[in-house]
Amino acid sequence: MKSETEWLEEFQPNEFDTVLFSVDPVIFTIKNKQLCVLLVKRKYHPYSGRWALPGGRVDKTKCSNLEEAVRAKLFAKTGLEQAYFEQIETEGNSFMDPRGWSVTTTYMALARFDDVLLSSNETGEDVEWQPVNKLDELGELAFWHNSFIDAALQRLRDKITYTDLPVYLVSKRFTIRQLREAYEVLLDKPITRQVFNKRADKLIKEGVLIDTGDKTTEDGGRPAPVYKAKEKDSAHIFDRTMKRS
Amino acid sequence: MKSETEWLEEFQPNEFDTVLFSVDPVIFTIKNKQLCVLLVKRKYHPYSGRWALPGGRVDKTKCSNLEEAVRAKLFAKTGLEQAYFEQIETEGNSFMDPRGWSVTTTYMALARFDDVLLSSNETGEDVEWQPVNKLDELGELAFWHNSFIDAALQRLRDKITYTDLPVYLVSKRFTIRQLREAYEVLLDKPITRQVFNKRADKLIKEGVLIDTGDKTTEDGGRPAPVYKAKEKDSAHIFDRTMKRS
DNA sequence: ATAATAGTGTCTTTCAGACATTATGAT
Protein backbone atom coordinates (compact mmCIF):
# COMPACT_ATOMS: atom_id res chain seq x y z
CA MET A 1 0.00 0.00 0.00
CA LYS A 2 1.17 3.50 -0.81
CA SER A 3 2.28 5.72 2.08
CA GLU A 4 0.38 8.89 2.78
CA THR A 5 3.13 11.08 1.34
CA GLU A 6 3.41 9.00 -1.82
CA TRP A 7 -0.33 9.11 -2.22
CA LEU A 8 -0.36 12.88 -1.70
CA GLU A 9 2.21 13.47 -4.39
CA GLU A 10 0.03 11.70 -6.89
CA PHE A 11 -3.19 13.40 -5.80
CA GLN A 12 -4.73 15.81 -8.27
CA PRO A 13 -7.98 17.59 -7.47
CA ASN A 14 -10.53 16.98 -10.19
CA GLU A 15 -13.70 18.77 -11.12
CA PHE A 16 -15.82 16.38 -9.05
CA ASP A 17 -14.09 17.34 -5.81
CA THR A 18 -14.09 21.09 -6.36
CA VAL A 19 -16.63 23.89 -6.46
CA LEU A 20 -16.63 27.59 -7.22
CA PHE A 21 -16.27 29.29 -3.87
CA SER A 22 -16.70 32.82 -2.61
CA VAL A 23 -17.21 34.79 0.61
CA ASP A 24 -19.75 37.59 0.90
CA PRO A 25 -19.75 40.07 3.77
CA VAL A 26 -23.04 41.72 4.69
CA ILE A 27 -21.72 44.96 6.15
CA PHE A 28 -24.19 46.98 8.18
CA THR A 29 -23.98 50.53 9.38
CA ILE A 30 -26.37 53.15 10.67
CA LYS A 31 -26.49 56.24 8.44
CA ASN A 32 -29.01 59.00 9.09
CA LYS A 33 -30.93 56.83 11.57
CA GLN A 34 -31.33 54.18 8.90
CA LEU A 35 -29.85 50.72 8.87
CA CYS A 36 -27.82 50.38 5.68
CA VAL A 37 -25.92 47.62 3.96
CA LEU A 38 -22.90 48.01 1.69
CA LEU A 39 -23.52 47.06 -1.95
CA VAL A 40 -21.53 47.18 -5.15
CA LYS A 41 -22.96 47.73 -8.62
CA ARG A 42 -21.52 45.06 -10.88
CA LYS A 43 -19.96 46.10 -14.17
CA TYR A 44 -19.15 42.66 -15.50
CA HIS A 45 -20.64 39.21 -16.16
CA PRO A 46 -22.38 37.49 -14.63
CA TYR A 47 -25.25 39.68 -13.37
CA SER A 48 -23.68 42.84 -14.77
CA GLY A 49 -25.65 45.97 -13.92
CA ARG A 50 -27.07 44.46 -10.72
CA TRP A 51 -26.21 45.34 -7.14
CA ALA A 52 -24.34 42.72 -5.14
CA LEU A 53 -22.59 42.15 -1.83
CA PRO A 54 -18.94 43.27 -1.85
CA GLY A 55 -17.62 39.72 -1.87
CA GLY A 56 -16.17 37.37 -4.39
CA ARG A 57 -13.70 34.59 -4.71
CA VAL A 58 -10.98 33.93 -2.20
CA ASP A 59 -7.39 34.55 -3.16
CA LYS A 60 -5.91 31.31 -1.90
CA THR A 61 -2.40 32.59 -2.26
CA LYS A 62 -3.01 35.49 0.09
CA CYS A 63 -5.41 34.04 2.66
CA SER A 64 -4.81 30.97 4.76
CA ASN A 65 -8.37 30.81 6.07
CA LEU A 66 -11.90 32.07 5.54
CA GLU A 67 -11.85 34.72 8.24
CA GLU A 68 -8.79 36.33 6.66
CA ALA A 69 -10.51 36.26 3.30
CA VAL A 70 -13.59 38.09 4.47
CA ARG A 71 -11.50 40.62 6.41
CA ALA A 72 -9.65 41.36 3.20
CA LYS A 73 -12.96 42.04 1.42
CA LEU A 74 -14.03 44.38 4.20
CA PHE A 75 -10.73 46.24 4.18
CA ALA A 76 -10.73 46.62 0.41
CA LYS A 77 -14.08 48.39 0.36
CA THR A 78 -14.21 50.24 3.68
CA GLY A 79 -10.63 50.65 4.84
CA LEU A 80 -11.61 49.02 8.14
CA GLU A 81 -9.07 46.69 9.66
CA GLN A 82 -11.12 45.87 12.71
CA ALA A 83 -14.83 45.25 12.96
CA TYR A 84 -17.31 42.95 14.58
CA PHE A 85 -17.65 39.78 12.49
CA GLU A 86 -19.93 36.83 12.57
CA GLN A 87 -20.39 33.97 10.15
CA ILE A 88 -24.01 33.74 9.06
CA GLU A 89 -24.61 30.91 6.63
CA THR A 90 -23.24 28.98 3.73
CA GLU A 91 -25.31 28.24 0.68
CA GLY A 92 -24.29 25.94 -2.08
CA ASN A 93 -26.27 24.95 -5.13
CA SER A 94 -26.26 24.56 -8.86
CA PHE A 95 -28.33 27.61 -9.75
CA MET A 96 -27.30 30.79 -7.91
CA ASP A 97 -24.25 31.25 -10.09
CA PRO A 98 -24.71 30.62 -13.81
CA ARG A 99 -21.12 29.45 -14.00
CA GLY A 100 -21.98 26.23 -12.18
CA TRP A 101 -22.24 24.49 -8.81
CA SER A 102 -21.01 27.08 -6.36
CA VAL A 103 -20.73 27.65 -2.65
CA THR A 104 -20.67 30.93 -0.78
CA THR A 105 -20.24 31.75 2.88
CA THR A 106 -21.78 34.95 4.20
CA TYR A 107 -20.61 37.00 7.15
CA MET A 108 -22.29 39.81 9.01
CA ALA A 109 -20.05 42.76 9.82
CA LEU A 110 -20.89 45.86 11.84
CA ALA A 111 -19.25 49.18 10.97
CA ARG A 112 -19.30 52.64 12.57
CA PHE A 113 -20.41 55.00 9.83
CA ASP A 114 -17.88 57.68 10.78
CA ASP A 115 -14.98 55.24 10.55
CA VAL A 116 -15.67 54.10 7.02
CA LEU A 117 -14.07 55.58 3.94
CA LEU A 118 -15.73 53.95 0.97
CA SER A 119 -13.39 53.15 -1.85
CA SER A 120 -14.47 51.71 -5.15
CA ASN A 121 -12.52 48.69 -6.28
CA GLU A 122 -9.87 48.30 -8.95
CA THR A 123 -12.48 48.05 -11.67
CA GLY A 124 -14.23 51.26 -10.66
CA GLU A 125 -17.60 49.83 -9.66
CA ASP A 126 -19.96 51.94 -7.54
CA VAL A 127 -19.88 51.16 -3.82
CA GLU A 128 -22.73 52.53 -1.73
CA TRP A 129 -24.59 52.28 1.55
CA GLN A 130 -28.15 51.24 0.75
CA PRO A 131 -30.95 51.43 3.34
CA VAL A 132 -32.17 47.91 4.07
CA ASN A 133 -35.83 48.90 3.89
CA LYS A 134 -35.40 50.27 0.39
CA LEU A 135 -33.63 47.31 -1.15
CA ASP A 136 -36.67 46.54 -3.29
CA GLU A 137 -36.04 49.71 -5.25
CA LEU A 138 -32.70 48.32 -6.42
CA GLY A 139 -34.34 45.37 -8.11
CA GLU A 140 -33.28 41.76 -7.63
CA LEU A 141 -29.69 41.55 -6.40
CA ALA A 142 -27.03 39.40 -8.07
CA PHE A 143 -26.36 35.80 -6.96
CA TRP A 144 -29.44 35.51 -4.73
CA HIS A 145 -27.80 38.01 -2.41
CA ASN A 146 -31.21 39.20 -1.20
CA SER A 147 -31.64 36.00 0.77
CA PHE A 148 -28.23 36.39 2.39
CA ILE A 149 -29.01 39.92 3.47
CA ASP A 150 -32.31 38.70 4.88
CA ALA A 151 -30.53 36.02 6.88
CA ALA A 152 -27.92 38.44 8.23
CA LEU A 153 -30.60 40.96 9.11
CA GLN A 154 -32.64 38.33 10.86
CA ARG A 155 -29.63 37.28 12.90
CA LEU A 156 -28.81 40.87 13.80
CA ARG A 157 -32.38 41.68 14.84
CA ASP A 158 -32.67 38.49 16.84
CA LYS A 159 -29.39 39.07 18.59
CA ILE A 160 -29.92 42.62 19.71
CA THR A 161 -32.76 41.43 21.94
CA TYR A 162 -30.15 39.76 24.17
CA THR A 163 -26.76 41.24 23.25
CA ASP A 164 -24.94 44.57 23.09
CA LEU A 165 -24.20 44.34 19.36
CA PRO A 166 -25.31 47.94 18.64
CA VAL A 167 -22.20 49.03 20.55
CA TYR A 168 -20.37 48.24 17.31
CA LEU A 169 -22.66 50.51 15.30
CA VAL A 170 -22.55 53.76 17.28
CA SER A 171 -19.59 56.15 17.23
CA LYS A 172 -16.56 55.28 19.33
CA ARG A 173 -17.71 57.79 21.97
CA PHE A 174 -21.44 57.87 22.61
CA THR A 175 -24.20 58.56 25.10
CA ILE A 176 -26.60 55.97 26.43
CA ARG A 177 -29.30 57.76 24.50
CA GLN A 178 -27.40 57.28 21.26
CA LEU A 179 -26.94 53.61 22.03
CA ARG A 180 -30.66 53.31 22.70
CA GLU A 181 -31.44 55.00 19.40
CA ALA A 182 -29.29 52.43 17.62
CA TYR A 183 -31.38 49.68 19.23
CA GLU A 184 -34.53 51.51 18.19
CA VAL A 185 -33.41 51.75 14.57
CA LEU A 186 -32.77 48.01 14.50
CA LEU A 187 -35.93 46.99 16.34
CA ASP A 188 -37.92 49.66 14.48
CA LYS A 189 -39.86 50.57 17.62
CA PRO A 190 -39.36 52.92 20.56
CA ILE A 191 -37.82 51.60 23.76
CA THR A 192 -38.78 53.16 27.09
CA ARG A 193 -35.82 55.20 28.25
CA GLN A 194 -35.86 53.99 31.84
CA VAL A 195 -36.26 50.35 30.82
CA PHE A 196 -33.29 50.60 28.47
CA ASN A 197 -31.16 52.33 31.05
CA LYS A 198 -31.40 49.31 33.32
CA ARG A 199 -29.74 47.22 30.61
CA ALA A 200 -27.15 49.93 30.06
CA ASP A 201 -26.43 50.02 33.79
CA LYS A 202 -25.56 46.35 33.64
CA LEU A 203 -23.17 46.98 30.76
CA ILE A 204 -21.49 49.71 32.81
CA LYS A 205 -21.28 47.54 35.92
CA GLU A 206 -19.81 44.68 33.84
CA GLY A 207 -17.19 47.02 32.42
CA VAL A 208 -18.49 46.65 28.86
CA LEU A 209 -19.21 50.38 28.75
CA ILE A 210 -16.58 52.70 30.19
CA ASP A 211 -17.43 56.18 31.44
CA THR A 212 -14.99 58.57 29.79
CA GLY A 213 -15.73 61.22 32.44
CA ASP A 214 -16.80 63.66 29.74
CA LYS A 215 -20.31 65.01 29.33
CA THR A 216 -22.07 66.27 26.25
CA THR A 217 -25.16 68.28 25.48
CA GLU A 218 -25.31 67.23 21.84
CA ASP A 219 -28.60 65.45 22.54
CA GLY A 220 -30.00 68.68 24.08
CA GLY A 221 -31.23 69.08 27.65
CA ARG A 222 -29.26 68.00 30.67
CA PRO A 223 -25.68 66.99 29.87
CA ALA A 224 -25.21 63.24 29.45
CA PRO A 225 -22.10 61.20 30.27
CA VAL A 226 -20.06 60.03 27.32
CA TYR A 227 -19.12 56.35 27.23
CA LYS A 228 -16.83 54.22 25.16
CA ALA A 229 -16.94 50.47 24.57
CA LYS A 230 -14.44 48.05 26.01
CA GLU A 231 -12.28 46.38 23.37
CA LYS A 232 -13.63 42.84 22.93
CA ASP A 233 -14.29 40.45 20.10
CA SER A 234 -17.53 38.87 21.22
CA ALA A 235 -20.89 40.32 22.15
CA HIS A 236 -22.06 40.76 25.73
CA ILE A 237 -24.99 38.45 26.36
CA PHE A 238 -27.84 39.44 28.67
CA ASP A 239 -29.64 36.71 30.56
CA ARG A 240 -33.08 37.87 29.43
CA THR A 241 -34.43 39.14 26.17
CA MET A 242 -36.16 42.37 25.20
CA LYS A 243 -39.54 42.24 23.54
CA ARG A 244 -39.21 42.46 19.79
CA SER A 245 -42.57 44.05 18.99
CA MET B 1 -19.15 43.75 -25.56
CA LYS B 2 -20.01 40.07 -25.27
CA SER B 3 -23.51 39.12 -24.19
CA GLU B 4 -23.95 37.20 -20.96
CA THR B 5 -24.73 33.96 -22.79
CA GLU B 6 -21.73 34.30 -25.08
CA TRP B 7 -19.56 35.03 -22.10
CA LEU B 8 -20.91 32.03 -20.21
CA GLU B 9 -20.16 29.66 -23.06
CA GLU B 10 -16.55 30.69 -22.95
CA PHE B 11 -16.26 30.54 -19.15
CA GLN B 12 -14.08 27.80 -17.72
CA PRO B 13 -13.55 27.46 -13.98
CA ASN B 14 -9.86 27.45 -13.16
CA GLU B 15 -7.98 26.36 -10.11
CA PHE B 16 -7.98 29.89 -8.66
CA ASP B 17 -11.77 30.03 -8.47
CA THR B 18 -12.30 26.57 -7.04
CA VAL B 19 -11.66 24.80 -3.75
CA LEU B 20 -12.02 21.28 -2.41
CA PHE B 21 -15.39 21.19 -0.74
CA SER B 22 -17.16 18.82 1.63
CA VAL B 23 -20.05 18.67 4.08
CA ASP B 24 -19.76 17.07 7.50
CA PRO B 25 -22.78 16.20 9.62
CA VAL B 26 -22.31 16.04 13.39
CA ILE B 27 -25.03 13.55 14.24
CA PHE B 28 -25.99 13.35 17.90
CA THR B 29 -28.04 10.75 19.70
CA ILE B 30 -28.59 9.68 23.28
CA LYS B 31 -27.53 6.09 23.89
CA ASN B 32 -27.55 4.63 27.41
CA LYS B 33 -28.02 8.09 28.94
CA GLN B 34 -24.91 9.31 27.15
CA LEU B 35 -24.71 11.90 24.43
CA CYS B 36 -23.01 10.27 21.45
CA VAL B 37 -21.82 11.38 18.05
CA LEU B 38 -21.59 9.26 14.92
CA LEU B 39 -18.05 8.65 13.68
CA VAL B 40 -16.44 6.62 10.92
CA LYS B 41 -13.02 4.99 11.07
CA ARG B 42 -11.19 5.94 7.90
CA LYS B 43 -9.55 3.17 5.87
CA TYR B 44 -7.96 5.35 3.22
CA HIS B 45 -5.79 8.41 2.70
CA PRO B 46 -5.69 11.03 3.95
CA TYR B 47 -5.85 10.43 7.71
CA SER B 48 -6.33 6.69 7.28
CA GLY B 49 -6.87 4.89 10.59
CA ARG B 50 -8.36 7.95 12.26
CA TRP B 51 -11.95 8.54 13.26
CA ALA B 52 -13.85 11.21 11.31
CA LEU B 53 -17.28 12.68 10.84
CA PRO B 54 -19.42 10.76 8.33
CA GLY B 55 -19.12 13.45 5.69
CA GLY B 56 -17.19 13.98 2.53
CA ARG B 57 -17.40 15.58 -0.84
CA VAL B 58 -20.68 16.53 -2.43
CA ASP B 59 -21.87 14.63 -5.47
CA LYS B 60 -22.79 17.60 -7.63
CA THR B 61 -24.63 15.39 -10.09
CA LYS B 62 -27.02 14.09 -7.44
CA CYS B 63 -27.54 17.11 -5.18
CA SER B 64 -28.73 20.52 -6.27
CA ASN B 65 -27.96 22.17 -2.93
CA LEU B 66 -26.06 21.78 0.33
CA GLU B 67 -29.01 20.67 2.41
CA GLU B 68 -29.69 17.81 0.03
CA ALA B 69 -26.05 16.85 0.17
CA VAL B 70 -25.94 16.60 3.95
CA ARG B 71 -29.25 14.73 4.06
CA ALA B 72 -27.75 12.21 1.67
CA LYS B 73 -24.81 11.71 4.05
CA LEU B 74 -27.18 11.20 6.97
CA PHE B 75 -29.32 8.71 5.05
CA ALA B 76 -26.32 6.73 3.83
CA LYS B 77 -25.06 6.04 7.35
CA THR B 78 -28.22 5.95 9.47
CA GLY B 79 -31.10 5.20 7.12
CA LEU B 80 -32.85 8.31 8.45
CA GLU B 81 -34.77 10.33 5.88
CA GLN B 82 -36.01 12.91 8.33
CA ALA B 83 -34.18 14.51 11.20
CA TYR B 84 -33.62 17.84 12.83
CA PHE B 85 -30.91 19.73 10.97
CA GLU B 86 -29.04 22.91 11.60
CA GLN B 87 -26.05 24.39 9.82
CA ILE B 88 -23.27 25.09 12.29
CA GLU B 89 -20.23 26.61 10.67
CA THR B 90 -18.02 26.62 7.64
CA GLU B 91 -14.28 26.47 7.90
CA GLY B 92 -11.92 26.96 5.04
CA ASN B 93 -8.16 27.01 5.13
CA SER B 94 -5.00 25.70 3.58
CA PHE B 95 -4.02 23.22 6.27
CA MET B 96 -6.89 21.04 7.50
CA ASP B 97 -6.79 18.87 4.40
CA PRO B 98 -3.33 17.90 3.15
CA ARG B 99 -4.69 17.86 -0.39
CA GLY B 100 -4.90 21.66 -0.43
CA TRP B 101 -7.06 24.71 0.26
CA SER B 102 -10.37 23.23 1.28
CA VAL B 103 -13.72 24.31 2.66
CA THR B 104 -16.15 22.30 4.73
CA THR B 105 -19.59 23.08 6.07
CA THR B 106 -20.74 21.32 9.22
CA TYR B 107 -24.28 20.54 10.24
CA MET B 108 -25.72 19.38 13.53
CA ALA B 109 -28.31 16.62 13.26
CA LEU B 110 -30.36 15.05 16.05
CA ALA B 111 -31.36 11.40 15.81
CA ARG B 112 -33.57 9.14 17.92
CA PHE B 113 -31.39 6.19 18.87
CA ASP B 114 -34.19 3.65 18.29
CA ASP B 115 -34.79 4.89 14.76
CA VAL B 116 -31.25 4.49 13.55
CA LEU B 117 -29.91 1.44 11.75
CA LEU B 118 -26.21 1.97 11.33
CA SER B 119 -24.86 0.80 8.02
CA SER B 120 -21.24 0.86 7.08
CA ASN B 121 -20.47 2.47 3.77
CA GLU B 122 -19.53 0.91 0.44
CA THR B 123 -15.91 0.64 1.49
CA GLY B 124 -16.72 -1.20 4.70
CA GLU B 125 -15.45 1.34 7.19
CA ASP B 126 -16.56 1.07 10.83
CA VAL B 127 -19.45 3.36 11.77
CA GLU B 128 -20.07 3.82 15.49
CA TRP B 129 -21.76 5.98 18.11
CA GLN B 130 -19.03 7.44 20.30
CA PRO B 131 -19.78 9.14 23.64
CA VAL B 132 -18.83 12.80 23.38
CA ASN B 133 -17.10 12.83 26.75
CA LYS B 134 -14.81 9.98 25.71
CA LEU B 135 -13.66 11.41 22.40
CA ASP B 136 -10.15 11.92 23.78
CA GLU B 137 -9.73 8.16 23.94
CA LEU B 138 -10.07 7.98 20.15
CA GLY B 139 -7.07 10.23 19.58
CA GLU B 140 -7.03 13.25 17.32
CA LEU B 141 -9.80 13.03 14.73
CA ALA B 142 -9.20 13.47 11.01
CA PHE B 143 -9.48 16.88 9.31
CA TRP B 144 -9.70 18.93 12.52
CA HIS B 145 -13.07 17.36 13.11
CA ASN B 146 -12.69 17.75 16.87
CA SER B 147 -13.23 21.47 16.53
CA PHE B 148 -16.38 20.96 14.48
CA ILE B 149 -17.80 18.60 17.07
CA ASP B 150 -16.96 21.13 19.78
CA ALA B 151 -18.80 23.85 17.88
CA ALA B 152 -21.86 21.68 17.28
CA LEU B 153 -21.90 20.59 20.90
CA GLN B 154 -21.58 24.15 22.08
CA ARG B 155 -24.52 25.17 19.91
CA LEU B 156 -26.63 22.26 21.10
CA ARG B 157 -25.90 22.92 24.78
CA ASP B 158 -26.53 26.64 24.36
CA LYS B 159 -29.79 26.04 22.57
CA ILE B 160 -31.39 23.61 24.95
CA THR B 161 -31.46 26.34 27.59
CA TYR B 162 -34.15 28.10 25.56
CA THR B 163 -35.51 25.57 23.05
CA ASP B 164 -37.20 22.17 22.94
CA LEU B 165 -34.47 20.53 20.86
CA PRO B 166 -34.26 17.39 23.07
CA VAL B 167 -37.69 16.50 21.67
CA TYR B 168 -35.74 15.29 18.64
CA LEU B 169 -33.55 13.03 20.78
CA VAL B 170 -36.11 11.08 22.83
CA SER B 171 -38.20 8.25 21.41
CA LYS B 172 -41.22 9.14 19.31
CA ARG B 173 -43.48 8.45 22.29
CA PHE B 174 -42.15 9.62 25.62
CA THR B 175 -43.02 10.82 29.11
CA ILE B 176 -42.18 14.25 30.46
CA ARG B 177 -39.73 12.56 32.75
CA GLN B 178 -37.90 11.03 29.81
CA LEU B 179 -37.75 14.41 28.10
CA ARG B 180 -36.35 15.93 31.28
CA GLU B 181 -33.71 13.21 31.46
CA ALA B 182 -32.63 14.10 27.92
CA TYR B 183 -32.15 17.70 29.04
CA GLU B 184 -30.21 16.46 32.05
CA VAL B 185 -27.88 14.38 29.89
CA LEU B 186 -27.13 17.42 27.73
CA LEU B 187 -26.76 19.90 30.57
CA ASP B 188 -24.95 17.29 32.67
CA LYS B 189 -26.81 18.35 35.81
CA PRO B 190 -30.10 17.50 37.50
CA ILE B 191 -33.15 19.67 36.83
CA THR B 192 -35.80 20.03 39.52
CA ARG B 193 -38.80 18.05 38.33
CA GLN B 194 -41.39 20.68 39.17
CA VAL B 195 -39.38 23.45 37.55
CA PHE B 196 -39.03 21.44 34.37
CA ASN B 197 -42.69 20.54 34.31
CA LYS B 198 -43.60 24.23 34.05
CA ARG B 199 -41.66 24.41 30.78
CA ALA B 200 -43.25 21.17 29.62
CA ASP B 201 -46.70 22.54 30.43
CA LYS B 202 -46.03 25.43 28.09
CA LEU B 203 -45.04 23.03 25.32
CA ILE B 204 -48.30 21.15 25.86
CA LYS B 205 -50.36 24.32 25.90
CA GLU B 206 -48.63 25.51 22.70
CA GLY B 207 -49.42 22.19 21.01
CA VAL B 208 -45.75 21.27 20.63
CA LEU B 209 -46.31 18.19 22.78
CA ILE B 210 -49.42 16.15 22.14
CA ASP B 211 -50.98 13.93 24.80
CA THR B 212 -51.50 10.51 23.23
CA GLY B 213 -54.01 9.60 25.94
CA ASP B 214 -51.92 6.57 26.89
CA LYS B 215 -50.17 6.12 30.20
CA THR B 216 -47.11 4.13 31.09
CA THR B 217 -45.47 2.86 34.25
CA GLU B 218 -42.11 2.20 32.62
CA ASP B 219 -40.57 4.88 34.83
CA GLY B 220 -42.03 3.15 37.94
CA GLY B 221 -44.44 4.70 40.42
CA ARG B 222 -47.61 6.46 39.40
CA PRO B 223 -48.46 6.05 35.70
CA ALA B 224 -47.34 8.95 33.55
CA PRO B 225 -49.03 10.27 30.40
CA VAL B 226 -47.30 9.47 27.13
CA TYR B 227 -46.72 12.37 24.75
CA LYS B 228 -45.59 12.69 21.18
CA ALA B 229 -44.04 15.68 19.44
CA LYS B 230 -45.84 17.78 16.86
CA GLU B 231 -44.30 17.51 13.39
CA LYS B 232 -42.33 20.68 12.83
CA ASP B 233 -39.00 21.64 11.32
CA SER B 234 -37.86 24.34 13.70
CA ALA B 235 -37.34 24.39 17.45
CA HIS B 236 -39.79 25.88 19.91
CA ILE B 237 -38.22 28.90 21.57
CA PHE B 238 -38.92 29.78 25.20
CA ASP B 239 -38.79 33.43 26.22
CA ARG B 240 -36.47 32.79 29.15
CA THR B 241 -33.45 30.58 29.58
CA MET B 242 -32.63 27.82 32.03
CA LYS B 243 -29.49 28.02 34.10
CA ARG B 244 -26.67 26.09 32.54
CA SER B 245 -24.74 25.21 35.69
C1' DA C 1 -39.70 80.40 33.31
C1' DT C 2 -39.70 76.90 29.75
C1' DA C 3 -38.20 72.98 27.22
C1' DA C 4 -35.59 69.04 26.78
C1' DT C 5 -33.13 65.96 28.62
C1' DA C 6 -30.95 62.79 32.56
C1' DG C 7 -31.53 60.44 37.04
C1' DT C 8 -34.20 58.01 40.65
C1' DG C 9 -37.86 55.39 42.56
C1' DT C 10 -42.40 52.74 42.65
C1' DC C 11 -45.46 49.27 41.11
C1' DT C 12 -46.92 45.21 38.34
C1' DT C 13 -46.23 41.01 35.92
C1' DT C 14 -43.82 37.04 34.62
C1' DC C 15 -41.06 33.27 35.42
C1' DA C 16 -37.10 30.43 37.29
C1' DG C 17 -36.04 27.93 41.13
C1' DA C 18 -36.78 25.64 45.53
C1' DC C 19 -39.63 22.93 48.18
C1' DA C 20 -43.84 21.03 50.63
C1' DT C 21 -48.03 18.42 50.26
C1' DT C 22 -51.28 15.38 48.10
C1' DA C 23 -52.64 11.69 44.59
C1' DT C 24 -52.04 7.26 42.13
C1' DG C 25 -50.55 2.83 41.05
C1' DA C 26 -47.40 -1.54 41.71
C1' DT C 27 -45.66 -4.65 44.99
Next chain:
DNA sequence: ATCATAATGTCTGAAAGACACTATTAT
Protein backbone atom coordinates in the same frame (compact mmCIF):
# COMPACT_ATOMS: atom_id res chain seq x y z
C1' DA D 1 -48.59 -0.45 54.24
C1' DT D 2 -44.70 0.98 51.59
C1' DC D 3 -42.38 2.92 47.80
C1' DA D 4 -41.75 5.49 43.68
C1' DT D 5 -43.56 8.40 41.04
C1' DA D 6 -46.94 12.26 39.25
C1' DA D 7 -49.70 16.39 40.29
C1' DT D 8 -50.56 20.60 42.63
C1' DG D 9 -49.59 24.61 45.31
C1' DT D 10 -46.68 28.08 47.95
C1' DC D 11 -42.89 31.13 48.45
C1' DT D 12 -38.73 33.88 46.90
C1' DG D 13 -35.93 36.55 43.87
C1' DA D 14 -34.79 38.67 39.52
C1' DA D 15 -35.80 41.28 35.79
C1' DA D 16 -38.93 43.50 32.14
C1' DG D 17 -41.96 46.98 31.44
C1' DA D 18 -44.67 51.05 32.53
C1' DC D 19 -44.69 55.38 34.57
C1' DA D 20 -44.23 59.23 38.05
C1' DC D 21 -41.30 62.53 39.91
C1' DT D 22 -36.97 65.13 40.56
C1' DA D 23 -32.48 67.24 38.76
C1' DT D 24 -29.70 69.79 35.42
C1' DT D 25 -28.60 72.48 31.59
C1' DA D 26 -29.47 75.88 27.46
C1' DT D 27 -32.38 79.30 25.80
